[in-house]
Amino acid sequence: MKNGNELIALELIDASIIDEADTYQKKKHLRMPMIAAAAVLVVLCASAAIGALVFKSGQAVPGSEKTGSEHIEHTEAVDPAAENEIGSVQLLSAACSDSGMDACFAVFPMTETVGKSLAKEDGGYYWSVDYSGTENPNATVRLTNLSYNARTQTSLVRVTLTGDAIADDAKTVNISLSVCSNEGSTSYGSTDVPITNFNVTGNGKIVGFRATYLPGTNEEAVLLRDQLEVDKDLLTESGIDISTLPDFENVFTKYQSTNGDTVSYSIVTYNSADLYHSTVNLNGEITIVKRENIGAYEAIFYTHSYSSSATGNDTSVYASLPPTNNVFLFDRAHECLLQIRTNTNIDMVELEKIAAGIETVETDIPAALFAGGSEGAVIDYWNDVPEMVWAGDEWVSVGPTATPISEKKREEIIAITPEAYDKLKRIDWDCGDGDSATNRNVSYLLKALREMPLSERPHPTYAEMRVTALCDNFSLYAGDNLYWSDVIISNVEKYEAGSTEANMLNEGNAYAIVCAQTGHGENLQLYVMSDELLDNFYSIGWQTSIQGWPVGHRGNTIILCIDRLAGG
């Protein structure tokens, strides 16, 4: 075997990954960022087209302080100030690091021909950008078309500036976007992206929290002491002997309470260095309820719900979730942020009680030691994943630790049409016996989906996505790998014959819901839901980690409801 051949395989990784690694440079010196709870609120209020809110910790838009309750919704309207212009460029979200900027823009109006050409990158039309930046020869700019919405005639495009493209003392970066073709170019105008100096220094210490009120049971917690033990070697290397540190009894870095299969609430700590290097994302519809001081914290209470459906060349369909109550607690003195996220079972009064009982506990360990040691940015997901932001039509990745979404992922969105539903209804599910029946059953479904051309898959609502399958017995077995188009699906859940779930299916009292998710986690999950639970499926299926798999936390998810499996 020739040495180096394994390294050849690395040539075939995505171009964006290659580019990213070429331009990545993390500096140790600080650009004096800071998180300010008031500033956070300001950004939430000031962002024009909401549905996509991304802000660097403490990013503030000068002169736009607001108070009271503000409801921020996704808007597809053209900026009124731009009514007289041919087009408009609206800033949706922006994240700023030491030397660069990562921002999403909505560009309107975009005809369907041009919008789809940009989305497909077929070379007919392509983006061009001018920006007010430095003359640094290492400065690079990258444009990525994110999506096109034919209904609103809006294209979403991401602009990334790296390599010290922004001057140190810049307060704004002006971005001007055009669409070009062989015939010429069309300018859509420009907009300013605020770049603000903050003063989260990143020099804080590792902190955890104690809480006097943690309702619920079946909790999962990460104790600060355990976290230190895990990183003992790294700390020792840095001259810190954890045996000399206090016990930090009942001090957590993360706490999560579950209610059956549902996570009731989760408290997560973000330390100084992570805040400095990361981005806070809020996705979906945000409503600020109130700001107040609670103990040592500056608190922002807000409600949050995900709801959207994307249209365009490729689609994804999402559940519409009821809003949940959440709070950011910023400890200015310790430069740390706690985020408490809840599900619909926790009302605001309960959330306030939890928040009121929390206090920060500081170690002597510099937070910079662990910077980037976790999965990175401040995010609003249950699990540590790369940060994503809802850019109006789909999930996009932004921020200093941005993960570009590949074109392939966007193409992997699949929807089931009423026609497809009829087709799948007529499938004879060969039950057989033993394990093979299961694989065949699901395989038939997946095969049918796979055989369906993308062009035949428009955008049904959830109500339409029901497939009736005829089956005498239905069970799935864990560990099977099933293939759906080019997406590899794994972790099929297991329901033993004779189990409650299997009986529910057999007796025709339940729906089996198959969720196939493309994107970062290609997983197929089967859930058994009673009629009653099905009505609440969205809040269950989308917010919990069922069987260890987080559901619905990224785009490109399709849900098929296979109902009344028993007896057809």
Next chain:
Amino acid sequence: MEDSEIVQRYLDRDESAIEFSAEKYGARLRALSFGITSDRQTSEECENDTYMQAWNRIPPNEPRTYLYAFLARIARHISIDRCREQECLKRYGYIVELSEEMKMCIPSPENVENAVALEVLGKEISNYLYTISQEKRVMFVRRYFYFDTLAEISKRCAVSESKVKSSLFRTRNGLREFLLKEGYIL
């Protein structure tokens, strides 16, 4: 000049495409090649060979938005081959070391059935890399694509070498598990 304009010149068989490619990316390609070959003259030769291959590959390829990555892949491949041919001892040993590390987590291309399957493997590796943090991903790619040393990665990512080492170890393990789940045999 924008990548799309340079690519258009390739497509129009305008030889100035090479000149513009060199102007925009020459330094980076030489640096990439030098990182593999550790020889300045060889890296310059590899750079020139890169443009030649790019000329032959565009069309049918049209890397309008990823020209650097396209050229970098070619340059890397040429540089590795050159290193193996010339058996530059110091760097060849380094390539062997990196290969040994990668053997534990990806199938050898010799065991992959065909070019399409190899491309799928590349996609799967990309899919895995998207699941990890940027810092870890960069460390991995700097090590196994750009052939950076631990010291160089440590400096780029502003972390200790031991952290780089442990991160690479975990990433390799994670990639291994990921590919095993996808049905690859390692």
